[in-house]
Amino acid sequence: DAGVIQSPRHEVTEMGQEVTLRCKPISGHNSLFWYRQTMMRGLELLIYFNNNVPIDDSGMPEDRFSAKMPNASFSTLKIQPSEPRDSAVYFCASSLLAGVETQYFGPGTRLLVL
Amino acid sequence: AQSVTQLDSQVPVFEEAPVELRCNYSSSVSVYLFWYVQYPNQGLQLLLKYLSGSTLVKGINGFEAEFNKSQTSFHLRKPSVHISDTAEYFCAVSRSGAGSYQLTFGKGTKLSVIP
Numbered sequence: 001d002a003g004v005i006q007s008p009r010h011e012v013t014e015m016g017q018e019v020t021l022r023c024k025p026i027s028g029h030n031s032l033f034w035y036r037q038t039m040m041r042g043l044e045l046l047i048y049f050n051n052n053v054p055i056d057d058s059g060m061p062e063d064r065f066s067a068k069m070p071n072a073s074f075s076t077l078k079i080q081p082s083e084p085r086d087s088a089v090y091f092c093a094s095s096l097l098a099g100v101e102t103q104y105f106g107p108g109t110r111l112l113v114l
Numbered sequence: 115a116q117s118v119t120q121l122d123s124q125v126p127v128f129e130e131a132p133v134e135l136r137c138n139y140s141s142s143v144s145v146y147l148f149w150y151v152q153y154p155n156q157g158l159q160l161l162l163k164y165l166s167g168s169t170l171v172k173g174i175n176g177f178e179a180e181f182n183k184s185q186t187s188f189h190l191r192k193p194s195v196h197i198s199d200t201a202e203y204f205c206a207v208s209r210s211g212a213g214s215y216q217l218t219f220g221k222g223t224k225l226s227v228i229p
Contacts, residue, residue: 004157031215043158043204043219056216091157103217105150105157 002026004106006092012112018080021109024073025094033103034067034077035091043091049075082113116141116207120220127195128228135190135223137205144210147188148217149179152202161203164188165210175199200227 005024013019025032034046047057052069060067064083069075079086089110093103121136139145146165150158162173169181179190188205205220 033215042221045216048215050215093157102160102163103158105159107155107157 004092004094004104006090006106006109008109009107010110010112012114013082014114015083016081017113018078019082019086019111019113021077021079021090021092021111023075023077023092023106025075025092026104027073029094029096029104030072031095031097031101031103032069032075033093033095034075035093035105037089037091037108038087046077046090079111082111084113087111087113116145116209116216116218118205118207118218118220120203120205120223122223123221124224124226126226126228129197130194132193133191133195133199133225135203135205135225137188137190137220139186139188139205139207141186141207141209146208146210146214147179147181148206148208149173149177149188149190150204150206150219151175152204152222154201158204161190195225195227197227197229199225201225 007022032049037043046059047067048055049069067077089108091108093105095101095103117140119138127133148163149161152158161177162171164171164181172178177192202222202224204222206217208217
């Protein structure tokens, strides 16, 4: 299995631009998570999908952030407009089920907003 | 809500020496506990997890951890480290039970193995 795939691996953009991060979970996994990692705040859960339905988006920082999962094999995290404080590493993870099942992380997208 | 404290942000250790990475958690309910490792420029990978049963949990790469409920700790140990163990290690906690999905991570401990 290829594991969780994220693209792009690196993104440099200017403040105000729209940024779209993409994730392909492991085939057969029903749960998908988006995390953000920063030096100041560590790893934070942004949103959790189960069977393509958003279950918990309480971690999404503000209205500038949105996430979708149109089917079981694809998810996007969009930031519009982007700001310098959004600079972070964004991870996507998937698991067979939520709870005790292991979450498998992708390699992350390193975002820099200038 | 749960919280995790990793007491050391950086731990340098000589190759072939033992290491212990400390993790304490806070929760008013029963928990599951996890240790993840992150190698440079990679995602997190599960080392081991405690769900129930034996308090000593063995994981990959020779690591083990012991759940101590009275001290609310879940310290990670390895008897002899290798250069390849240089990475950042994250302790995480979630509420136990069906449907629980929220992992709360500690800030991480950077392990540097010195040749």
